[in-house]
Amino acid sequence: MDYRLSHLKQLESEAIYVIRETAAQFERPVLLFSGGKDSITLAWLAQKAFSPGKLPFPMMHVDTGHNFPETIEFRDKFVSDMGARLIVGSVQESIDKGRVVEEKGPNPSRNGLQSVTLLDSIEEYKFDACLGGARRDEEKARAKERFFSHRDEFGQWEPKNQRPELWDLYNGFKHPGENFRVFPISNWTELDVWMYLMEEKVPMPNLYFAHKRKVVNRDGVWLAESPFITLMDGEQYEERTVRFRTIGDATCTGAFLSEADTIPAIIDEISTTHITERGGRADDKRSESAMEDRKKQGYF
Amino acid sequence: MDLLRFSTAGSVDDGKSTLIGRLLYDTKSIFQDQLESIERTSEARGDDYLDLALLTDGLKAEREQGITIDVAYRYFATPRRKFILADTPGHIQYTRNMVTGASTVNLAIILIDARHGVVEQTRRHSFIASLLQIKHVIVAINKMDLVDYSEEQYNKVVEEYKEFSSKLNIPDIRYIPMSALKGDNVVERGDKMPWFEGSPLLYTLETVQIGHDYNHVDSRFPVQYVIRPQSEKYPDYRGYAGRVAGGVFKPGDEVMVLPSGFTSKVKSVDTYDGPVEEAFAPMSVTITLEDDIDISRGDMIVKPENKAEVSQDIELMLCWMNEKPLQPRGKYKLKHTSRDARCIVKDVRYKVDVNTLHRVEGDNNIGLNDIGRVLIRTTVPLMKDSYTRNRYTGSVILIDEFTNETVAAGMIL
Numbered sequence: 001m002d003y004r005l006s007h008l009k010q011l012e013s014e015a016i017y018v019i020r021e022t023a024a025q026f027e028r029p030v031l032l033f034s035g036g037k038d039s040i041t042l043a044w045l046a047q048k049a050f051s052p053g054k055l056p057f058p059m060m061h062v063d064t065g066h067n068f069p070e071t072i073e074f075r076d077k078f079v080s081d082m083g084a085r086l087i088v089g090s091v092q093e094s095i096d097k098g099r100v101v102e103e104k105g106p107n108p109s110r111n112g113l114q115s116v117t118l119l120d121s122i123e124e125y126k127f128d129a130c131l132g133g134a135r136r137d138e139e140k141a142r143a144k145e146r147f148f149s150h151r152d153e154f155g156q157w158e159p160k161n162q163r164p165e166l167w168d169l170y171n172g173f174k175h176p177g178e179n180f181r182v183f184p185i186s187n188w189t190e191l192d193v194w195m196y197l198m199e200e201k202v203p204m205p206n207l208y209f210a211h212k213r214k215v216v217n218r219d220g221v222w223l224a225e226s227p228f229i230t231l232m233d234g235e236q237y238e239e240r241t242v243r244f245r246t247i248g249d250a251t252c253t254g255a256f257l258s259e260a261d262t263i264p265a266i267i268d269e270i271s272t273t274h275i276t277e278r279g280g281r282a283d284d285k286r287s288e289s290a291m292e293d294r295k296k297q298g299y300f
Numbered sequence: 301m302d303l304l305r306f307s308t309a310g311s312v313d314d315g316k317s318t319l320i321g322r323l324l325y326d327t328k329s330i331f332q333d334q335l336e337s338i339e340r341t342s343e344a345r346g347d348d349y350l351d352l353a354l355l356t357d358g359l360k361a362e363r364e365q366g367i368t369i370d371v372a373y374r375y376f377a378t379p380r381r382k383f384i385l386a387d388t389p390g391h392i393q394y395t396r397n398m399v400t401g402a403s404t405v406n407l408a409i410i411l412i413d414a415r416h417g418v419v420e421q422t423r424r425h426s427f428i429a430s431l432l433q434i435k436h437v438i439v440a441i442n443k444m445d446l447v448d449y450s451e452e453q454y455n456k457v458v459e460e461y462k463e464f465s466s467k468l469n470i471p472d473i474r475y476i477p478m479s480a481l482k483g484d485n486v487v488e489r490g491d492k493m494p495w496f497e498g499s500p501l502l503y504t505l506e507t508v509q510i511g512h513d514y515n516h517v518d519s520r521f522p523v524q525y526v527i528r529p530q531s532e533k534y535p536d537y538r539g540y541a542g543r544v545a546g547g548v549f550k551p552g553d554e555v556m557v558l559p560s561g562f563t564s565k566v567k568s569v570d571t572y573d574g575p576v577e578e579a580f581a582p583m584s585v586t587i588t589l590e591d592d593i594d595i596s597r598g599d600m601i602v603k604p605e606n607k608a609e610v611s612q613d614i615e616l617m618l619c620w621m622n623e624k625p626l627q628p629r630g631k632y633k634l635k636h637t638s639r640d641a642r643c644i645v646k647d648v649r650y651k652v653d654v655n656t657l658h659r660v661e662g663d664n665n666i667g668l669n670d671i672g673r674v675l676i677r678t679t680v681p682l683m684k685d686s687y688t689r690n691r692y693t694g695s696v697i698l699i700d701e702f703t704n705e706t707v708a709a710g711m712i713l
Contacts, residue, residue, distance in 0.1 A: 003516045003548070003580045007303035007382050016584040017543045020525045024597055024638070048572035049584070052537060053529035136373045143372040162370060164396040164621050166403040166709045168543075169635045169697045173704040187384055189375045276331040 008196055011188055015042075016049040017168060018147050018184035019131065023049075023056050025172035026129040026180070030087070032118075033059040035067075035075040035205060036247040038133030041193050042185055044202050046131070047082055058085040060130075062118045064110040065092040066228045066249045074205040089121035109252045119155045122179060129172070129180045137189045138277070147186055153177035190245075190270055190277050198263040210243045210261040221254035245270070245277040301377075304510060307386040307401045309429070310411030311421035315442045319411065319480035320374060320387050321352020323502065326487035329376035371401040380506040395669045396621035399428055399709055403695075406510045407436040409501070414447045414477070418460045424654045426461075427671065430468040431617055431711055433688060436508055437473045440501065444493065445479040451495045467657045472508075476501055514581040515690045519547025519555075520608060521601040522637035522683075522693070527586055539570060539586035540595055545637065545692035546685075547603070549587060550578045556604040557595050558683045563604055564591040581692075598639035600683040600693075608683040608693055614643075614676050615713045616696065617687075618666065622707035624700070626666035626674070632707065633699040634678060637692065641678045642701075649673040673713070687711035 005013065019042075022029050031046055033039045046055055059079055063072075079086045091113050094100045099120065100113040122130065136143045146162050148170040163171055172180055185193070197204060214225035214237040223229055225237050228251050242255035243266075260269045270277075308316045324330050338354040345351075374385040386401030402408055408429045412422055429437055439461055447453040454477045465473060476485055477496055484490035485500045498504075524542040549555075553566045569579045570586040579585040587601060595601075602608055620626055626645065634643045650659040651672040659673075666672040687694030698708040 003514070005583065007301050010303055010582065013543060013582050013584040017524070017582075020541055020584070021638075024525050049541070050525075050527055051570075051572040051586075052534050052539075053527045053531070137375045140372075143374065144370050159370060162397075163706045164400045164697075164709070166400060166697055166706070167691060167695045168404075169695065171635065171697060171699055171704070171706045173633065173699055175704065187373070187375075191377075273331075275333050 011192060015045045015184040019046050019049040021170050022129050022131055022182045028127050029057040029129040030127045031057060031059045031131040033061050035071040037193055040202060042133040055084050058087050060087040060089060062089045062114050064114055064249045066110050066251050068207055068250050070205055070207055071247055089117045091117045110249055129182050131182045133185055134183045135188050136186050145183055145186060147183055148172055149181040151179050151181060194263060194267050207244045207247055210241050210258045212239055213242050215240050215242055215255055224250060224255055226250040301382050303382045305384045305405045306407040307388050307405045308409045309388050309398050309425040311419050314411045314413040315480045316411055318352050322480045322483055322486045324376055326483060327376055327378060371397050378506055399619050402432055405434060406513055407508060408434045409438045409440050411440045411442050412457055414441050414443050414453055414457060417457045418464055420655060423464060426465060426468060427654050430470050435471055437470050438504060439475045441477045442480050444477045445482050449492045515546040516580055517547060518606055519549060519603045520545040520693050521549060523595055523597055523599045524638045525597060539588050541586045543584045544579050544581045546581050546690050548578050548580045554604055555601050558600045558602055559610050559681050562593045564589040564593060608685055610681045610683055612678045612681050614682060616674055616710035618672055618674055619709045620666045620668060620670045622705060623668055628664050631701060633701055634696055636682045636696045641680045643676040643678045645674055646677050647675040684712050686713060
């Protein structure tokens, strides 16, 4: 008998183990769900981890209010099909309450503001662990993450002083007020995620597949038409066939010119691309350490 | 496809990050925007070459100081294999992060600067690799370009390492002379060292046999979580969720639950995709039993004819990872498989001098980065195997009761 698991099965088993460990070690975990491919994968794995039971924790979307309408529609259907409970943390509400102040300029991003809404929601619901779909291959600061990532009472990540993480023994002990971010798909790559979604036949939002859309090119990034963008002098929308590789805030998620309209075509495309998926994220281009800085402030 | 997990270790400035940059660059695993970003940074700093280390040093503090502080994980693939690479720090202050990166790998690369030969960090990292039972070690003798690609110098370093490592327990050690900076013997052979008859690094990584890293003999199933849907469809379902830590479980198998000693039979091995015929390490599954017995997280399902040892007195090799030294007679929290316990350090048997690998008897001061043999007594029995037999049922971590920091990695003897 050849006792071997394919590499996707190994990654699946590891992720399920981490998800179960989170449910067992924490009192009030929550699964962060944005409707993007990584959180869809995570939610799918969580469903597998507790089958035939239901998820023993709710899901939470930190809604910037700058979403593509398709994302919200997909989110609601996916969560209800899973039979899970969805909590929505609203950045708009945080703005209305005066907790945060919106950026000025032609291209305001609410990405930074998300952290405040997230931390407020954590406090409100007393969550002690937030499962997230971050992957280490996404970005250089993310490459440094542990599976169990300790955050102090301010929600801060201290990359210089992370707990050693040995074998599959995850230390979730904490003091009141502190919490953990848990990343079960740390070891997955963008390609792994797509291969898995294909293998598992998981329903996906249509934004990921090539479609015609009005876009404007700003600093080399194709931004989709949305009420949250103000066109600058000389800019105008044009129709192109595009798809998205990551789905976030509509103001900073760049579209890619692409004809890939099926998962196999997407897999072909990312296998040969020369650009990382975050290459189209305007929020990462703001500085050399944009992600690290956001994470230190409590970003997920 | 096959998956190889490996780590790189070695002293500061021996070129680990450059080696990884080279490996990624030459396997075309670097994207254009990443390359442009490091080109900009190299240029802004006034470097006259492309600093490939910038690819892996992802933290601001690392880029400022030019040293690796924490493990960075990288992913790449060739047509032969997928790789997960843990780039671990060389600085002694961050040895704990080296142990973190190395604890889950099949293979370790230990870099040596060809000019300096074996140094204390080489010995420490090799000893840790041996303790962690990493079966394959590649000794990369780097910076050959700085010793004029001298075969004599290479042989000298190899001899030095062989003499030291004869006292270690590493079954497969291979040596490769290379220049990570220039790319000799990383992915391509290059033409500078015709005297070297072995394969370049990548070929070795692609072809090393790693089939037997899991124990498929001794059946071990630590219960992680009990699944009881209590739904209309599953009113009486009671499943024990966990990841197989060793051996094989099939429906019909006679099993025993530890520590209680109750016996039953496996009714089914379930997954979301339906029941399966058997489960083996490292599969995550849910086991149901014929009889309703009291089982909770922390218990272990085994076979009655091949039990794990149940004991409260545990002998360990410890890697100490905290600034605050081990307190003799001190109490700690402990994690072992899915089981939490507390423990007291009953005795420090000896400390190991990593340079000579000699036991230092009578020295009970186990401080940061020290390795020592200790005896602990736990509040509840652990179902244990020796680490040599099973990495997952043979390892523990110790946790400070007040700060909750992970202070030590322990391997059961």
